[in-house]
Amino acid sequence: MTVFEALKWASSFLEKYGREASAAEWLIKHELNVSRTELLLQMQDQMPDFASFEAKINQHASGIPVQHIVGKEEFYGRTFRVNHHVLVPRPETEELVEGILSRAKRLFPNPEKATIADIGTGSGAIAISLALELQNQNVTAVDISQEALEVAKENACQLDASISFLHGDLLQPLQGQTFDIVVSNPPYISEEEYATLDPLVRDHEPIRALVGGEDGYVLYRRLAEGLPELISSPGLIGFEVGEKQARTVAAMLEASFGERIQVEVVKDISGKERMVFGIVT
The missing domain is CATH 3.40.50.150 (Vaccinia Virus protein VP39)
Structure with missing residues (x-):
């Protein structure tokens, strides 16, 4: 799965649970430790650890604030x-x-x-x-x-x-x-x-x-x-x-x-x- 595909999945998943789709970008930037500009440049790269990112998305969907997941x-x-x-x-x-x-x-x-x-x-x-x-x-x-x-x-x-x-x-x-x-x-x-x-x-x-x-x-x-x-x-x-x-x-x-x-x-x-x-x- 590419970074783009992971982000698209996460945005749709969060919307289904009534969360802001924008949280997906925040969490994927944290997962990859990149800025927004760097994220855009990496969209077609392979997602290095989708399972870890998926776990964070599930946490937010369950009701945990993004800030508590990333700790900042x-x-x-x-x-x-x-x-x-x-x-x-x-x-x-x-x-x-x-x-x-x-x-x-x-x-x-x-x-x-x-x-x-x-x-x-x-x-x-x-x-x-x-x-x-x-x-x-x-x-x-x-x-x-x-x-x-x-x-x-x-x-x-x-x-x-x-x-x-x-x-x-x-x-x-x-x-x-x-x-x-x-x-x-x-x-x-x-x-x-x-x-x-x-x-x-x-x-x-x-x-x-x-x-x-x-x-x-x-x-x-x-x-x-x-x-x-x-x-x-x-x-x-x-x-x-x-x-x-x-x-x-x-x-x-x-x-x-x-x-x-x-x-x-x-x-x-x-x-x-x-x-x-x-x-x-």
Whole structure:
């Protein structure tokens, strides 16, 4: 069987099971360890190990995310290791990173020296991206999951990012400190919504990284209540939020900070209100 024939079979097979046909190309590139350009040049070559590729296709058809099969995901131009202990980084979260970067460069004379905290770091994608983009060595990443922290530490080591990792619940490990920038993409799915998620997500990504309590706002409430003691002046806060949550989360920050904060709700590339930024004075 040629590479072309293997890819054609895999695409049709996945579509039959309700999966995206594009996953076949992702998996065959991983199997052959080639770029897309190299794949196109090898289409008429013999498939070296069809059985191994077939096994990966069957795994994805059965409901295992592609990222867990290949053990990695791309985020902000870098490759991050992922597994079932962490949420797979989403493209939308890259927009949160971009929003923090642009505002940090406007707000702070020396953003490379700003102190940054990433709450609920998961794979470390946000913290590591900010550290590397800003050439900043003052980044602290917190997670309640020790297993997630191990993944994040491995990613930081692999990408040569200087990060301080702390194990604990939300802001608790940071008590007594202050930060110029606090960023978080906390769990924000309600318990009711969780039951309706795509099985690729619901059955394979950690529930602790997805569900934000009965109504999806539990962690935002706790963050909003605790941040006035943690954020410097001037300071920058950035949250990713679920669809239709932005205005409520913005109101939480305004209630906690009063006139000290200027809150901005920002739409993502799809036109959905998915980010909330606050500038503290």
